[in-house]
Amino acid sequence: MKILVTGGAGYIGSHTVKELSKEGYRPVILDNLSEGHRGALTEGSFHEVSLDDRDAVKRVVESEGIDAAIHFAASCYVGESMSDPLKYYRNNSINALNLLEVLVEAGVRKFVFSSTCATYGDPVKLPLDEEHPQNPVNVYGETKLVVERVLRALDRSHDFRSVMLRYFNASGADPDGRLGEDHRPETHLIPLVLQVALGQRKEIGVYGDDYDTPDGTCIRDYIHVVDLAQAHVRALRYLENGGDSRAFNVGTGNGFSVREVIDSARRITGHPIPERVTPRREGDPAELVANSTRIRSELGWDPEFTSIDAIMKTAWEWHRAHPDGYAD
Template sequence: MKILVVGGAGYIGSHMVKMLHDLGNQVITFDNLSSGFRDAVLGGEFVQGDLADIPTIDKVFQQYQPDAVMHFASYIQVGESVQHPDKYYLNNFTNTLNLLNVMVKHDVKSFIFSSTAAVFGEPEYVPIDEAHPKAPLNPYGRSKWMVEQVLADYERAYGLKSVCLRYFNAAGADPSALLGERHEPETHLIPLVLQAISGKRPHISVFGRDYDTPDGTCIRDYIHIVDLCSAHLLALKQLTVDGVSKRFNLGNGAGFSVQEVISVAEQVTGKKVKVIDAPRRDGDPARLVADATLAKRTLGWAPVYTDLATIIKHAWAWETKVR
């Protein structure tokens, strides 16, 4: 297949590009490099462009005539979205409309969307399944939920089919350490812990130890980046075969606490990390864990790297490589 990967120079997108290319697909990466890296695109064609630039998007579709589109080009920082909602609605929502409109113009009807667990808001129950109420708490989550609703409208009006994949915490790195997590600034727990261990940061902060969890720290659902990409691949295959739009939650279904992540990282690296206890952050639920039963049953998705130590081992191999 010819697949356009929008945001393919970022963390998740670059791993997706590598997987698609390794499997023999023709891949076109479209990225403005605002947060991605050109050297992270390990195959296929690369076009530097912005989703705000409709003529450039149109030119890409004219030149490459993709069979399907995977969309990863979103801003992802919750706190920043609260401070600068304009930035998030413009890029995550309006610019996605630009992309969808060009798809409709060129009759490209297969769309895989990188959504988020943030569409659910404060969890009413865990693990969280697809039927859980959608009540996003911040502009980031709302921008993603708005796109999901637009996709339902575009299917009714234009026949554009989509799969929205709502994942919880992408983690880890390519097992061969060719790719890994590079965010500026970094906000994800596992790389923050490993950067504290490697000396890039003075310490790691634990925000609250009085939650209703076994060790008092928040529990989150970490899914290995390779397993995440394999779910995207399976979703695309199913979409192109049966043409039925779907929504799936992706996670390991268990969850690991902040303290577990720190302890396992110390075991994997053989090094200690300086930990500073800090007050709770507003809006941090005690548990965020996915129920991925539907994805496993419908797509035949079977995560391979479910062990926290393996996830951290791969992330550490990348961290030591780029240090």
């Protein structure tokens, strides 16, 4: 079974390609390499194509005989989305429509979408379940919600079945050491903390220590990238078995504060990792933790990496072996 994986040279996409191959699927990677890396292309066939080139996307889908699609390709920086909304609506919403039009025309009816907990906005209850109101507070979340709404409409109009996976904080690296996290610029906490341990930055900034949490810093749900990749494989199988369109949170249900993450990095690396408290970032909720009951009960998904130290260890091994990332 051939699976189109857009953004398959990126962080989560490349790990998912590896899991798909392990399970006997034939991944077909479509990526323009604006954010992805050639060094992350370890499995499947590859087409260097941008989703804004509808004709090129159509040629790939038709020539490869695609059976289903997993869509990762997107811009994903919350701050940038607020300063450059046109880029985000183009990359995340309009390009997704290009892809969906091609798939519908080709008769492909199974689709797994990389969505986000940012579609929920500020939490009104915790942990967040899939029925939580969706009121995004940033353009990134809005552009993902647009696609979710289109998918619901396609389900009604074209029997186009989709799974929308709403991630929390993807983290960690392939335990085999082949794949890891390499964003440019890097904005995620764990890689930034490890850059301090590697001597690539002097200290780690902590955005606010006066939140209503046990240690005053923000709490997030960190989900290991391999567990996240396996959730995509399970979502695909669910659709293969006739499952209806459905949204699932993907998180462990365990929250760790910024300071707990920094302390974990100190334990794993043996480095003191100096920190400096800076003002809060606008729009940062005190706590975001998933209720993942639905995906556990309906898809049988069960994360392997549930402790922050286990996640940190795989991330440290990758960054220590690849201090310059993929260097491509």
